[in-house]
Structures are given as C-alpha cells and as structure tokens.
Amino acid sequence: SQTIHQWPATLVQPVGSPLSLECTVEGTSNPNLYWYRQAAGRGLQLLFYSVGIGQISSEVPQNLSASRPQDRQFILSSKKLLLSDSGFYLCAWKPRDTGRTDTQYFGPGTRLTVL
Amino acid sequence: AQKVTQAQTEISVVEKEDVTLDCVYETRDTTYYLFWYKQPPSGELVFLIRRNSFDEQNEISGRYSWNFQKSTSSFNFTITASQVVDSAVYFCALKRAGTYKYIFGTGTRLKVLA
Numbered sequence: 001s002q003t004i005h006q007w008p009a010t011l012v013q014p015v016g017s018p019l020s021l022e023c024t025v026e027g028t029s030n031p032n033l034y035w036y037r038q039a040a041g042r043g044l045q046l047l048f049y050s051v052g053i054g055q056i057s058s059e060v061p062q063n064l065s066a067s068r069p070q071d072r073q074f075i076l077s078s079k080k081l082l083l084s085d086s087g088f089y090l091c092a093w094k095p096r097d098t099g100r101t102d103t104q105y106f107g108p109g110t111r112l113t114v115l
Numbered sequence: 116a117q118k119v120t121q122a123q124t125e126i127s128v129v130e131k132e133d134v135t136l137d138c139v140y141e142t143r144d145t146t147y148y149l150f151w152y153k154q155p156p157s158g159e160l161v162f163l164i165r166r167n168s169f170d171e172q173n174e175i176s177g178r179y180s181w182n183f184q185k186s187t188s189s190f191n192f193t194i195t196a197s198q199v200v201d202s203a204v205y206f207c208a209l210k211r212a213g214t215y216k217y218i219f220g221t222g223t224r225l226k227v228l229a
Binding site for chain 2: 059
C-alpha cells in the first residue's frame with residue numbers, strides 16, 4: 001500500500017530564517033506531487049506541483065521554492081521566512097496513471113509558525 | 116473558469132441529527148471529477164469519495180451519502196445520524212480530466228454537539 005510522510009510535524013522558526021520541509025511517498029512510482037498551504041481557518045492554496053523529477057510548476061509568486069530531487073521526494077524551501085509564511089503545509093500525491101483514478105491523497109501536514 | 120462553492124462556512128448540529136453539506140461547482144468541461152475530503156482536528160485531509168462526471172448514480176457508504184446532480188452542478192454530502200467524531204472541516208474539490216490541478220472549496224466546518 002502507498003503511504004506519504006511529511007516532516008517535521010511542527011516547526012517554529014524566526015522571521016528571516018531558512019526553511020526546508022520534506023515529503024516522501026512510498027509504494028508507488030512516478031506520482032504527481034503537490035504542495036498546499038492552509039492558513040489558519042482558511043481553505044487550501046496550491047503552491048507547487050510536480051509531474052516528474054526536476055519538473056516543478058509554481059502556482060503563486062512568493063518566497064517559497066520547491067524541488068524534486070528523487071522520484072518520490074518533494075521538498076519545499078525558503079531562503080528567508082516571512083510572518084505570512086505561517087500556516088499548515090500539506091503534501092499530496094496522485095497516481096500517474098489516470099486511467100483508473102484521479103484521486104489525490106494527502107500527508108499528515110507540517111504546522112509552521114514564523115515568529 | 117472553474118470554481119467550487121461551499122456556501123456553508125460552519126454548521127452546528129446535535130448528535131444523531133442528519134446534516135447536509137452543500138457543494139456547487141462550475142466548469143465547462145464534460146469530463147471531470149468531484150471529491151469530498153474530511154479534515155479532522157489533527158489536520159490531515161482524508162479522502163472520502165470521488166465521482167466521475169459521467170456517473171450520476173448516488174452513493175451511500177454507511178452513514179454517509181452523496182447526491183450528484185449535473186443539472187444543478189451540485190455534489191452534496193449528507194451525514195445521517197451524526198456523531199461527535201464527524202466534527203471536522205469538509206472540503207469539496209473539482210478536477211478537470213487530463214489536468215493536474217484540483218480546485219478546492221473553502222470548506223465547511225461541522226460541529227456535532229453531544
């Protein structure tokens with residue numbers, strides 16, 4: 001069966017510090033991968049998605065970046081965090097073969113607080 | 116343009132009451148997928164159901180049921196005999212076939228009171 005991991009689970013960082021959040025998927029190959037952000041009490045905002053190694057599509061201009069160094073690894077980074085970067089970050093994956101399912105599955109999330 | 120509207124921001128019910136969460140979507144595509152996810156206090160989004168645009172058959176899973184009506188562009192979710200454990204934020208989502216992006220509604224917070 002497939003599983004998705006995210007770490008850390010929680011993170012408190014000062015403004016201006018760097019960020020690295022990691023997401024890995026097990027039990028599948030060539031998944032589509034996604035990063036979402038959810039501000040407190042709000043909906044989901046798509047940040048990045050990736051259809052393959054090194055292929056990243058950005059949805060919103062901001063000080064965040066994403067990388068996919070391996071097939072099942074997706075990393076969210078920032079060189080300098082802003083207060084507005086606080087939120088709940090969710091990684092998700094979708095099977096590459098869309099002939100059978102288009103369902104997206106989510107990881108447990110990382111709660112980031114920037115002080 | 117595609118859009119998902121969940122007009123109910125928050126709903127409170129007493130345990131054992133039935134409750135319906137509304138979802139209205141907009142798309143010009145003929146082939147698309149609709150989803151419901153549950154987000155409990157722990158934060159993780161849990162997949163509940165996927166519906167294809169060409170399958171309007173309603174579905175029932177235990178206390179959960181979904182009513183898909185293309186004529187009104189709605190995909191409503193009903194919980195029968197609600198329980199405290201149903202308290203969560205519920206998201207409806209839309210995806211066009213052949214694309215990568217999912218369009219989420221803003222969510223409905225359901226509070227089931229004991």
